[in-house]
Amino acid sequence: MTTFSTERPVAEALDAADPLAGFRDRFARDDPSLIYLDGNSLGMLPLATADRLTQLIREEWGSGLIRSWDRWIDLPWQAGDELGRCLLGAAAGQLLVTDSTTVNLYKLASAALGARPGRRVIVTDDDNFPTDRYVLAGIAAGQDVQLRLISTDIDEGVTAADVRAAVDESVALVSLSHVAYRSGALAGMAEITQVAHDAGALMLWDLCHSVGSVPVQLDQCGADLAVGCTYKYVNAGPGAPAFLYVRRELQQQLRQPVQGWFSQRDQFAMGPAYDPAPGMRRFLAGTPDVLGITAVAEGVRLLGEAGIERLRAKGIQLTSYLVELADAWLAPLGFALASPRDPERRGSHVCLRHPEAARICQALAGAGVIADYRDPDRLRLGAAPITTGFTEVWDALDTLRQITENQVYQEFRLNMSEL
Numbered sequence: 167m168t169t170f171s172t173e174r175p176v177a178e179a180l181d182a183a184d185p186l187a188g189f190r191d192r193f194a195r196d197d198p199s200l201i202y203l204d205g206n207s208l209g210m211l212p213l214a215t216a217d218r219l220t221q222l223i224r225e226e227w228g229s230g231l232i233r234s235w236d237r238w239i240d241l242p243w244q245a246g247d248e249l250g251r252c253l254l255g256a257a258a259g260q261l262l263v264t265d266s267t268t269v270n271l272y273k274l275a276s277a278a279l280g281a282r283p284g285r286r287v288i289v290t291d292d293d294n295f296p297t298d299r300y301v302l303a304g305i306a307a308g309q310d311v312q313l314r315l316i317s318t319d320i321d322e323g324v325t326a327a328d329v330r331a332a333v334d335e336s337v338a339l340v341s342l343s344h345v346a347y348r349s350g351a352l353a354g355m356a357e358i359t360q361v362a363h364d365a366g367a368l369m370l371w372d373l374c375h376s377v378g379s380v381p382v383q384l385d386q387c388g389a390d391l392a393v394g395c396t397y398k399y400v401n402a403g404p405g406a407p408a409f410l411y412v413r414r415e416l417q418q419q420l421r422q423p424v425q426g427w428f429s430q431r432d433q434f435a436m437g438p439a440y441d442p443a444p445g446m447r448r449f450l451a452g453t454p455d456v457l458g459i460t461a462v463a464e465g466v467r468l469l470g471e472a473g474i475e476r477l478r479a480k481g482i483q484l485t486s487y488l489v490e491l492a493d494a495w496l497a498p499l500g501f502a503l504a505s506p507r508d509p510e511r512r513g514s515h516v517c518l519r520h521p522e523a524a525r526i527c528q529a530l531a532g533a534g535v536i537a538d539y540r541d542p543d544r545l546r547l548g549a550a551p552i553t554t555g556f557t558e559v560w561d562a563l564d565t566l567r568q569i570t571e572n573q574v575y576q577e578f579r580l581n582m583s584e585l
């Protein structure tokens with residue numbers, strides 16, 4: 167039997183041996199005592215991004231004015247290509263940074279249906295992120311399309327066998343999250359994509375909780391379509407634009423429904439009729455968010471420098487350490503792991519289940535540890551590999567243990583909306 171030491175010097179030694187430790191100083195830390203375990207919801211601010219945005223605002227916008235569009239106009243695919251190269255295993259010319267995940271999902275899922283005439287079913291799972299389920303339901307309701315829901319274990323996630331049982335020759339599209347937003351369960355991208363393809367369906371992956379935390383190989387897995395956001399592990403800031411991926415061979419076949427002028431073949435001819443641009447540009451809609459895309463490019467640059475393989479290795483180490491401490495300290499206090507136990511089967515966040523999770527989460531925030539709560543009774547702890555240290559994990563779990571042991575959470579009241 168291996169012995170696991172819960173002593174704090176173990177965490178300190180792990181930090182001392184961490185090749186990525188230096189990256190932690192490249193983020194704004196105005197309150198050094200704050201422990202931030204929510205980088206999977208809103209990543210921290212890279213100091214370089216603050217400088218770059220200030221420069222862009224003062225020089226490119228302030229002085230350059232409309233003349234700066236010459237350098238801005240290519241940003242959606244320049245940032246997309248870098249994102250694909252550094253984090254998503256995608257060759258150039260298949261990614262754009264544009265719009266929100268929600269809007270991109272609508273554009274790509276609608277386009278996919280159009281490319282599979284005669285097939286009237288979309289498959290997703292009943293525990294997919296709400297926006298995914300709502301958007302797909304909206305598309306289905308607007309046409310003669312059925313949304314087929316796989317019922318999923320909320321802690322273990324979707325398996326290839328689940329998908330195999332749900333697809334047939336009536337399915338146009340399978341749309342799933344790669345890393346589950348609550349449990350962090352990691353779906354088998356290559357295997358599930360193959361299952362969708364065997365049934366003749368297209369496969370759309372939502373990468374919101376994977377990009378920047380888990381290596382993704384879109385090209386190698388044969389994924390058709392993907393979307394994802396950049397304000398979580400990519401640290402691009404609140405509401406920063408999302409990305410979309412369309413496999414090269416599909417680009418000419420697909421037509422997205424938001425036929426904005428940025429997707430028009432000859433945009434500045436201002437002509438009477440819509441004619442989609444060849445290639446990826448047809449998946450744009452309107453004027454790109456220059457400030458937001460610039461923040462995405464900075465976030466990608468930082469993660470690229472750290473290296474996605476090293477980030478993944480550290481993410482596995484951090485969440486495994488967190489789970490070991492939780493087993494030792496928190497299981498006796500009524501907590502249970504609500505994420506896959508095998509680190510290869512989860513992303514970089516972990517859920518713990520406890521009947522008082524909502525109030526415990528508030529008490530944690532009061533003690534300087536930011537995590538979040540997800541229904542039902544889950545405390546979600548994100549260990550963003552580029553910003554989180556092992557000592558922080560130790561301190562956070564020690565605080566959690568004390569709050570629970572001493573029932574400090576009793577002093578906190580739930581908001582009415584949480585009852």
Ligand SMILES: *Cc1c(COP(=O)(O)O)cnc(C)c1O
Binds near residue numbers: 347
């Ligand atoms: C965070 C998240 C979203 C968010 O979509 P927005 O359009 O940015 O609000 C979508 N899907 C998943 C799986 C997410 O985790």
